[in-house]
Amino acid sequence: TIREHVTINLGTAGGGGVTSIGDDCLLMAGCHIAHDARLGNRVIIVNSAAIAGHVVIEDDVIVGGLCGVHQFVRLGRGAIIGAVTMVTHDVIPYGLVQASRGELDGLNLVGLKRRGVDREDITALRAAFQMLAQGEGAFQDRAKRLGEETDSAYVQEIVDFILGDSGRSFLTPG
Structure with missing residues (x-):
């Protein structure tokens, strides 16, 4: 429309x-x-x-x-x-x-709730966000570590986005 x-x-x-x-x-x-x-x-x-x-x-x-x-x-x-x-x-x-x-x-x-995302996935996303916000190392390094540790498809989507091709930097948490 x-x-x-x-x-x-x-x-x-x-x-x-x-x-x-x-x-x-x-x-x-x-x-x-x-x-x-x-x-x-x-x-x-x-x-x-x-x-x-x-x-x-x-x-x-x-x-x-x-x-x-x-x-x-x-x-x-x-x-x-x-x-x-x-x-x-x-x-x-x-x-x-x-x-x-x-x-x-x-x-x-x-x-996420409106789309019916399971509570387990939302919990994984919240934990991932905290790691990205407060983990050790550079933002890209935290994302790489997160990708190695996650079983969540939603979290992996964030990792792939961060590690993907971009001509700009990212808004980072906190």
Whole structure:
């Protein structure tokens, strides 16, 4: 669904030539999707939010009203961005981002529960978040260790996201 005053730019030759929007998305009034952005399925972009060029938004993400997402940022599956937030770094899957300059404040627990994620998986995600926030070593090293120790597909998704190809740094916990 594309509401009033939404702008969507075409892809550019230098950026792959495609701007794509998945199924069952909601683009609310006045939001902007820039060139070469890729939105997954069931993405909600709330009123007057701006998604810059080359942004990748995975499935089931909500971007709050009046947000700005910087170019080349990736928003992992199931993340939620609070209203009036500027996001300049990649956001892990299921991350909760708040504050005017975008801080990774926790996990999108409401979204996980709404999707029917088992309590055992939510507990594993919470433990993983704590390890990423307070473990020893650099953020990437903590993610590698986490990948070696987990049996949770949800946690592994976060690890794969962190260790995947990115041109930006990550919002890190705490």
